[in-house]
Amino acid sequence: MNTAPIAVALDAADLETAARWAALVTPHVSTVKVGLELYLRYGPDVVASVRGASGVKVFLDLKLHDIPATVAGAAHAVSRLKPAYLTVHAGGGAAMIRAAVEAAPQTKIAAVTVLTSLSEADLAGLGLEGSASDVVRRMAALAVGAGAQALVCSPREVADVRAEVGPDITLITPGVRPAGAATQDQARVATPEEALAAGADLLVIGRPITGAPDPGAAAAGIAAALRRTGAA
Numbered sequence: 001m002n003t004a005p006i007a008v009a010l011d012a013a014d015l016e017t018a019a020r021w022a023a024l025v026t027p028h029v030s031t032v033k034v035g036l037e038l039y040l041r042y043g044p045d046v047v048a049s050v051r052g053a054s055g056v057k058v059f060l061d062l063k064l065h066d067i068p069a070t071v072a073g074a075a076h077a078v079s080r081l082k083p084a085y086l087t088v089h090a091g092g093g094a095a096m097i098r099a100a101v102e103a104a105p106q107t108k109i110a111a112v113t114v115l116t117s118l119s120e121a122d123l124a125g126l127g128l129e130g131s132a133s134d135v136v137r138r139m140a141a142l143a144v145g146a147g148a149q150a151l152v153c154s155p156r157e158v159a160d161v162r163a164e165v166g167p168d169i170t171l172i173t174p175g176v177r178p179a180g181a182a183t184q185d186q187a188r189v190a191t192p193e194e195a196l197a198a199g200a201d202l203l204v205i206g207r208p209i210t211g212a213p214d215p216g217a218a219a220a221g222i223a224a225a226l227r228r229t230g231a232a
């Protein structure tokens, strides 16, 4: 069966839970995502634990942000884990992004443009000029110019970003919530169907799946809804 273009965020407090969630969702989704909490608790071994025998793609969401030499070293260090994607913050600048790209040639470097937890008011508070879409598009152009092969943005900007960077860049969208689901700490959100229709390639979905009584059934339900609507 074809899996849905979803990366399930395995934001668990312990490795057993993360590995169990991964085993439950991998029949239905293309990718599982390891974030800072899990990686900092358990280190590199976490990747093999969630990958299991299924061969599911692993998205390493470490959001590297440091001087270019340090990011190059970190990207090189984790590239042996063979993640499909590794995140860096676009705000680290072009030289930093390029350093990551050169240090991990087998991994798609995904630049986080503007965190999906930030609202338009937050951006103004940070002194960033323009709408969220303006800021995201500026970050996207800079990151792609530095060699990033993927971008992380909210589903609300994805159509504008696609117009900015063209068809060859993988657009990844957290901030995805099925209709009626709680937004929690996400500020710029849309439904899975809206995100794909706007041009997203990979939807990051965490708590709406992992917080469900049966994460496997929740992932299967979202995947089936996307197939029904023709979105995936």
Ligand SMILES: O=c1ccn([C@@H]2O[C@H](COP(=O)(O)O)[C@@H](O)[C@H]2O)c(=O)[nH]1
Residues within 6 Å of the ligand: 009, 010, 011, 035, 061, 112, 114, 115, 116, 117, 152, 153, 174, 175, 176, 184, 186, 204, 205, 206, 207, 208
């Ligand atoms: O801008 C960003 C970048 C990364 N994330 C990560 O995605 C998941 C979202 O989880 P939900 O439970 O679906 O909110 C989480 O791991 C974040 O670290 C993001 O949300 N926004």
